[in-house]
Amino acid sequence: MPAITGHGVLPDAAGIEDPNSSILSTTFDVPDLEDVSWAIDDSFLRAFTEIDNVMQLPADLSAAPRQDPPATNAQTPSTSGPAWSEGLLSVPVDCDPTLWASFVDSSLWNSRRPDSEGEQPLLRHFTQFASVSVVVRHGQNSASKFYQDLAMRATQDNQKALMHAVLAVSAQHLSNLARKVADQDAAARYAAESSKQRSLALHLMRVAAASAKSQETEPSTVGDNLERGFAVLVMLTLAALLKGDADIVPVYLGRASAIMNRIKPAESPGLLPTSVAIHSIYKGFHHVSRAKQVQASSLFPKFDDRPIWGDRADNTVETIVGIKRDMFMLFLRIHSLVLEAEIIHRAQERSSDDEDDELEMMRMEIQAECSAVETELRDRETWTVKWLADCDDRLRLGHEFYRLTIRMMILTEVFQLQAEHLRVQQCVQETLPLTKLVQTGLEIGLNFPYVIIAGYAQGNIRPELTEFIRRCQWKGSASPRIAEQVVQAVWQRRDEGKGKTWREILTELGSPLMV
Structure with missing residues (x-):
């Protein structure tokens, strides 16, 4: 053989x-x-x-004794x-x-x-x-x-x-x-x-x-x-x-x-x-x-x-995924509403009627639902009671990533705020301390939050986010380096003034499945 x-x-x-x-x-x-x-x-x-x-x-498995890693020359992150x-x-x-x-x-x-x-x-x-x-x-x-x-x-x-x-x-x-x-x-x-x-x-x-x-x-x-x-x-x-x-x-x-x-x-x-x-x-x-x-x-x-x-x-x-099923479904719901809002926006652009009441009311319904969700996720007290109770450390951290991701999707894709807007950049800034809490091996399920949030990062904080993905393995959750490739492409296009979104970049890369 x-x-x-x-x-x-x-x-x-x-x-x-x-x-x-x-x-x-x-x-x-x-x-x-x-x-x-x-x-x-x-x-x-x-x-x-x-x-x-x-x-x-x-x-x-939970009964296994705690053991500290041995001292080596390898750069072992804090666990x-x-x-x-x-x-x-x-x-x-x-x-x-x-x-x-x-x-x-x-x-x-x-x-x-x-x-x-x-x-x-x-x-x-x-x-x-x-x-x-x-x-x-x-x-x-x-x-x-x-x-x-x-x-x-x-x-x-x-x-x-x-x-x-x-x-x-x-x-x-x-x-x-x-x-x-x-x-x-x-x-x-x-x-x-x-x-x-x-x-x-x-x-x-x-x-x-x-x-x-x-x-x-x-x-x-x-x-x-x-x-x-x-x-x-x-x-x-x-x-x-x-x-x-x-x-x-x-x-x-x-x-x-x-x-x-x-x-x-x-x-x-x-x-x-x-x-x-x-x-x-x-x-x-x-x-x-x-x-x-x-x-x-x-x-x-x-x-x-x-x-x-x-x-x-x-x-x-x-x-x-590292989150509750309700949070997963909320993420998918907002994703679908964002796409529906985009369809309505394109229909309005094609419409010969500058004041198409039906389309405007449809758009308003989507904005109302998304605004209510964003307000709830922004309210720390409401968020803590509804989404962080009875969660272990990994679920709490996963929920925080998805909370900021959903808010980012609503602000930028439903209400059309630019990447430079203060509220958008506040979401990016809130992500940075979270990346330091993710233990290597617990990152599965964070591909989409990383791609969506990091894509809006400005130049001075991009290295921190790049370091985060390089520290993580993403093993078992996507083909090698696909999340990093998406984000790097988004940054490059935006720096060139082409304004590509993470969705468009994913399409260009063949729409790879990421978990």
């Missing part, structure tokens, strides 16, 4: 590995998927997905608050805490050596690294352990399409890490591996669809197949999100919606409520990235009257 380059070894007891050593030096044996057909070789699949490789999570395994999404829960210091400086990134010659790195990387990097783990809950459960289900039940989708995410995650340390050769190899895994997953889904069409599938298994197919598409959407592959995202989301409409809830919902909630989050943010209005009724559907659907929706938004 050909060799593919993997990550270096974990630091030993003496400390961190030499930062000048080769970052991607350990050799793993990875099967050449052009030579092996996973669709027909069950024995190979079982060998590759040995259940012993799947990490078992502790019953209660206070949650224990390491609670708050730092990038640290596997079963590794030595010295890994944290190596992760802060990407040039020191290390991974563990395979336990045996036959162990395969992609599944290992997913269960121990990638799955812990696409969400924030504040203890163990249905959303934070979803990806681990998905990998275990694919492994235990020999669900091949789902396993290929899992490995597609893992390979793309590795590709992003390689890009982060400027190893373009490794990045290209892992990206190619991700594409292979994605193609195999889609091929097996097509085979399953053909089998069902020819009535070869038992009726009793149709529901299970649909649920698995839905989960596969959710994972492939995540792989596309990590890659920055914006064009395929609406295809995956649309196909997932079509499958979801055919699913009938089983006695035990299993992973479906969390899958549906993640799909809704992706769908909402995708509409924002493409400047499309969002129909709230299409998000977070309930298949029956059991409370699990609402509970999982709330839990998943809080875990993945």
Whole structure:
């Protein structure tokens, strides 16, 4: 089998590995998927997905003891608050805490050596690294352990399409890490591996669809197949999100919606409520990235009257986005109102009637609703009681970012205040101290707030905001550096007097999905 380059070894007891050593030096044996057909070789699949490789999570991550990072030459940002395994999404829960210091400086990134010659790195990387990097783990809950459960289900039940989708995410995650340390050769190899895994997953889904069409599938298994197919598409959407592959995202989301409409809830919902909630989050943010209005009724559907659907929706938004579901829906609501106001404004410009009463009243209704929201968010006492009560530190911080973002959208896009306006710049200034409170690893969900707010920053404070995004990893939440690219482009266009908005820049960049 050909060799593919993997990550270096974990630091030993003496400390961190030499930062000048080769970052991607350990050799793993990875099967050449052009030579092996996973669709027909069950024995190979079982060998590759040995259940012993799947990490078992502790019953209660929040019980992990607090540990301070070791003293190293790496520039480790100050971390206070949650224990390491609670708050730092990038640290596997079963590794030595010295890994944290190596992760802060990407040039020191290390991974563990395979336990045996036959162990395969992609599944290992997913269960121990990638799955812990696409969400924030504040203890163990249905959303934070979803990806681990998905990998275990694919492994235990020999669900091949789902396993290929899992490995597609893992390979793309590795590709992003390689890009982060400027190893373009490794990045290209892992990206190619991700594409292979994605193609195999889609091929097996097509085979399953053909089998069902020819009535070869038992009726009793149709529901299970649909649920698995839905989960596969959710994972492939995540792989596309990590890659920055914006064009395929609406295809995956649309196909997932079509499958979801055919699913009938089983006695035990299993992973479906969390899958549906993640799909809704992706769908909402995708509409924002493409400047499309969002129909709230299409998000977070309930298949029956059991409370699990609402509970999982709330839990998943809080875990993945870092805010309450009500705040997420408010953000999407204001986004849709902004687009509606823009449509009305364009209609007024085309209208031959300078005083089109109907259009003016429609515009006034939008402005009235948005003004009421902005006033409420500006009132600190009302804001604290309504939005900050019963929130942990991460949710409170996430709400503060989204509060300023929503206010910014209303002021600049509904009431047409210029970037230089005092109220706009006050929102930017309020963001600066918040950026210093974001712990590395807790930034997932802040892409859009960062892009929208930072885009209006003036020259003298831009470096602070640039430093913020460079300190954060944005890993698991977008393709590498996409948020920074958007903001830098907005700044450049505005400095050139072209006045491009973040929405227009996102469109120019292909409308990448960001979470």
